[in-house]
Amino acid sequence: MAEKEKRKILVVDDEITVCKSIRQAILSEDQEVDMALSGEEALAKDRERRYDLVITDLMMPGISGLDLLREIKAAHPEVKVVMITGYPTIKTAVESIKLGAFDYIPKPFTPAELRALVGRALKQAETEPGLEATAVEAKIPAGYYYLIGHTWLKLETSNYGLVGVTHDFLRSVGIITHLELPKIGDALSQGEVCAKITDANRFQHRIWSPASGRVIEVNTALLHDFSLLRRSPYAEGYLFKIDLVALEEDLKGLLQAK
């Protein structure tokens, strides 16, 4: 691993403390971390050197996180971009995934959460450097709605739907050591945590709910056999059944497989 070229990460946030904290959290032997305090600075740095991963705040004065995402994706589509969001921008975060962001992480977060995400992003960058969205979609059954790189929603009626994890997310996680599912009656919002997967490195990965509603049924079979997830991510490996309350709104943040 020492021979291996260090991964280059750029952290963008208008607050230096946050930048520094993030940098400290993810700085390691394998990873080089640069900081930029604005979108402008980030673009300048991006032109100077090639980054494997850009972690950027969504809400910044001047060039916003979304603008930065567009620019970077336009220049280097293979660069993974992770968005940091405050809660009010969660809709924007979901939207950013549609625009090509790898994932997002809501503030505040722990180093572990960040590391998990970073690890997942880098892993994917390594394994599928030029993965196209269409390629991912090809594996998702037609008619399924999905939140890119995360979860899918299969409508049973206009009120109920099944929720599961996309295969590409599972791949980026690797070996599953633990699965945390929601409880019946839990209220979920689109883009918020609905389940957590712990990998072999004890990184906990958060899974975003594709829709808003209440959990009415949980696929407890999963808890006994995690392999179900991998074997049948779009059928028996579903996570839970949801009572949908804002489907129309939720669908705006999702894509539908053809």
Place this chain on the structure above:
Amino acid sequence: MPRLSFFRNKNCFKLFLNLPLRTKFILSFLVVIGFGGLVTLFFGTRLEHRTIFSLAQAKVRHDLDSARTVYQEKINDIRDIVQLNAIRDSIQRALLSQDRQLLLRQLGRIRQEFKLDLLNVVDGQGIVLLRTRNPETYGDDFSSDPIISKALKGEIASGTGIVSREALLREGKDLASQAYIKFIPTPRATPKAEDHEENGLMLLAAAPVWDSQGKVAGVLYGGLLLNRNYGIVDRVKDIVFKGERYKGKEIGTVTIFQHDLRISTNVTDEFGERAIGTRASQEVAETVLNRGEPWIGRAFVVSHWYIAAYEPIRDVTGAIIGMLYVGMLEKPYIDLRNRVMLTFTGLAGLCAAILLVILSSITSTIINPLQGMVQATQKIAQGELNHKVAIDWRDEIGQLAESFNRMTENLKAANENLIQWSKTLEKKVEERTRELREMQDYLIQSEKLASLGKMAAGIAHEINNPLTSILINAHLLLEKLAKTEKKDEFYENLSLIAEETARCSQIVRGLLEFARQSPPQKDFTDINDLLERTVTLLENKASFQNIKIIKNFEPNLPLIRLDRSKIQQVFWNLMVNACEAMPKGGQLTIGTRLAANKQAIEVSFMDNGVGIPAENLHKIFDPFFTTKASGTGLGLAICYGIIQQHQGLIEVRSEVGRGTVFTLILPLETKNNQITGGTING
């Protein structure tokens, strides 16, 4: 005019106007009667006075004539005596022979018989031949005496004359002293230097005695001294007044004055003595003595008022030497007048009294009903609208009373309407006030929520960055500590920091949830179905297994447009709250129904849990208000915000120990961009 002067004064007039009607009537009548009575009395009295007194004066004048006749008769008597004796042969002879003894014998007897004070004989030259009263004194000359000189010329002469004291003394000392009168001081008399009268007033008559040749041989003359001689005055009194007395006092009085001095009178003084020596008043003396005119009128004589008549007494030469007076006591006339007046006044009073009685009974027939009406109005003014005026006759007042009763009935009806109306109004006002208060509370709450939302969003966003740094650094430190020996030393503290930061993050999340004012996404929804689904979730929740859920859903409710996600959150929050209020189990009753006005759907959640104290009831929708140990205090605030977004209402009723009812009122039709009470209550 008393009435005019009474009314001239404005205050008096006002005072009069303020009097009760009855008093006013009676006063007016009294004034009329009084005025009429006074005028009648005034003129009546004057007429009566004039009549009575002119009658009295006429009588007194007539009496004076009688007195004068008596007086004159007395003179005539004396004249007759001297005349008859003058023609007697024996007298003629005795005179011619100057036989004084014979004369004395014959004439002395006559003088005594006729009670003359003097009966003297003078010769043809006027020399006194004999004084029958005092035969020793003779030889003095009498020729200058006007009566005697007349008689010496052959005439029979008679009249009144003043006789000097010397002359009287010659007749006898007793006669002089009879004439002597000391003045008694008399008020209103003419002041005089002297204090007595020594001369006398006499009735005198003289007749010539003829000789055979037809020449006057002498004169026989007689006289009567009037001083202290009461014969004439008493005779006049007897003839004219016939001795009438009034209350022990002589009615009629007669007096002979020598000049202004009473020399013969039956006027008495305060002791009942004849008032000799008093004098006539200056006014009378002036008129009668100086001007020679008679005087008739009221006169104050000695001690009483008299209706009096005076006339002068003249001697034969025509000189005024005294007065004859006749007076009638005024008192009987005054008393008569008073009696008449009293009778008159009494009659007038009686008439007035009778009039008053009649008047008061007439006014009563007018005023009593009026008073009844006044009392009725007063009673009505006090609110006794049932009061009726009981007048059943058909004059104007009766009609008025009838109209009045009708008016009262109308008033009563109107009043009842008014009361009814005011009750309704009161209720309406109460209702409106309550609505307004609710609206106000609602607006305050809305504003509070809106501004809090903004603030919360701002705070959350600003706090998120430092929280991120803290959280990351705390964890980094923990990771570092985990690798060292001194793991235990700060581990716990750092863990706490990390945990509490996570909690902060949860609070911020809640705040942001609350602040998120994303517009609701409304779809037509079957509210019963939505509730049913939410209840299913609750029923599956292990912690609420001991709670019985009763569903009172009204079937066939109209579909309602709402944000299912948000409304379900409200349902969920209210149900979870209800269940948490019943830690030992209980009953949750969920009901839906169409509002009475069919404009809204009401959803109620009723538990029989611990209840909410009244003092907390108005705070429960405030953000961060919580009574639970582990709560953000945002649940109900969020519910409130969501219902507000649906232009609905949340009502809460609670009783400690009994339970709580939350009622959602969700309007079927909502107006865009408008959150008003009208919509909510409409």
